[in-house]
Amino acid sequence: MTSGETGVPASGPTSGPMPDASERFVVVSDDDEWTRRVRSSSAFPVERVPTERADAPDTTFDGYPAAVIVDGTSDADPLVAFGSLRDAYPDTACLLAGGGGRVDHGGADADGRPVVLEYVPARTPSAVAAAAEFAVERRTHRSYPLAEREDDRVASARALDVDRLYESAGLDDLASASVRAVDAEAATVALLGEYRLRIVGASDSRLPAVVDRARSVSTYTVLEGDVHEVPDLAADPRFEAHSRAVELNLRSYLGAPLRVDGVAVGSLSVFRSEPGTATAADREMLRLHASVAEDLLAAARPAAGADSNASDDSSADSHPAGVDDDESTGH
Numbered sequence: 001m002t003s004g005e006t007g008v009p010a011s012g013p014t015s016g017p018m019p020d021a022s023e024r025f026v027v028v029s030d031d032d033e034w035t036r037r038v039r040s041s042s043a044f045p046v047e048r049v050p051t052e053r054a055d056a057p058d059t060t061f062d063g064y065p066a067a068v069i070v071d072g073t074s075d076a077d078p079l080v081a082f083g084s085l086r087d088a089y090p091d092t093a094c095l096l097a098g099g100g101g102r103v104d105h106g107g108a109d110a111d112g113r114p115v116v117l118e119y120v121p122a123r124t125p126s127a128v129a130a131a132a133e134f135a136v137e138r139r140t141h142r143s144y145p146l147a148e149r150e151d152d153r154v155a156s157a158r159a160l161d162v163d164r165l166y167e168s169a170g171l172d173d174l175a176s177a178s179v180r181a182v183d184a185e186a187a188t189v190a191l192l193g194e195y196r197l198r199i200v201g202a203s204d205s206r207l208p209a210v211v212d213r214a215r216s217v218s219t220y221t222v223l224e225g226d227v228h229e230v231p232d233l234a235a236d237p238r239f240e241a242h243s244r245a246v247e248l249n250l251r252s253y254l255g256a257p258l259r260v261d262g263v264a265v266g267s268l269s270v271f272r273s274e275p276g277t278a279t280a281a282d283r284e285m286l287r288l289h290a291s292v293a294e295d296l297l298a299a300a301r302p303a304a305g306a307d308s309n310a311s312d313d314s315s316a317d318s319h320p321a322g323v324d325d326d327e328s329t330g331h
Helices: 032-041 078-088 125-138 150-158 162-166 170-182 280-298
Strands: 021-028 046-049 064-071 093-097 118-120 186-192 196-202 210-212 228-230 252-260 263-272
Touching: 021 032, 032 046, 032 064, 032 125, 064 078, 064 125, 078 093, 093 125, 118 125, 150 186, 150 263, 162 196, 170 186, 170 196, 170 263, 170 280, 252 280, 263 280
Parallel strands: 021 046, 021 064, 064 093, 093 118
Antiparallel strands: 186 196, 186 263, 196 210, 228 252, 252 263
16 A cells, blocks of 8 residues: 555654653633632642633644543633544543533534533532543543443553654564455554554554544554454544544455454554455454454563563553554554
8 A cells, every 4th residue: 555545644653652642731820719629639640721811622632542631611612622623633532621501502613513512610620630530530421332341451461662663664564464465455463542542553654653542543453253254444434524434535444453461452454445345354364364363462461570661651551562643544
């Protein structure tokens, strides 16, 4: 697959920890004292952003905030901040503290797009902090299904040493071999973190290194017991409007979950530029390649007794020694 065929920007995988989720809350408010009281009530670090900067979160926020709380008594339209936030950080928990009567756009931003948020009528700092903590810990603002033991799944992905995976070309070679084996246009080996998918092996170095989890087909693949097929991504309501793969002109998908110690930490995915179903031979070939990928990932587990090199903002999402990063592709 060439860059011209898919419109993929030249931004291949990067090694090292992946800055993804920041276990902190951002309060959009001009009220310093109220923000201080929210901070003192929260188990998470809290930083304040003035309302005049809230419409450009990609340049305002450092990393991926776990939750954003907009002060409903501020002068700015709260939906402006939420609309921008959902574009930049689709899985961030968004809460409006007070000021519900000011949301007069029918729950839509300036462009008419629906905005999903949680309204906290009591602007009491302790109530606001508790609501944000609940939303983050229970992942109640996610737009996709989660594994039954999602905490364990994310921890397993974060524990893998991504630098070790990048030291060899094994996963890139495997992705290229998968393309040839099933006559596809692109293939990736990826780790799924808390908020983002990190590509650790690709058939084309120009494929982006990271994609938002909400825009990734692999988000669903890790829930499968076997091969996951989507004959036409553009016709599937889960992906037609938001999948990064569709934006790259990739239409059909075949993927297999990748497990380490029985836990699904990522996926092997192949894409074709035309809609269509896979053959039984394609499925069996993908299973065989997935088993090889699992062996390579297992080799990146930390040695017994060693500390994981992945922090909350590093690994797979920024959470497997690098799993969730900033650049987005959408596999």
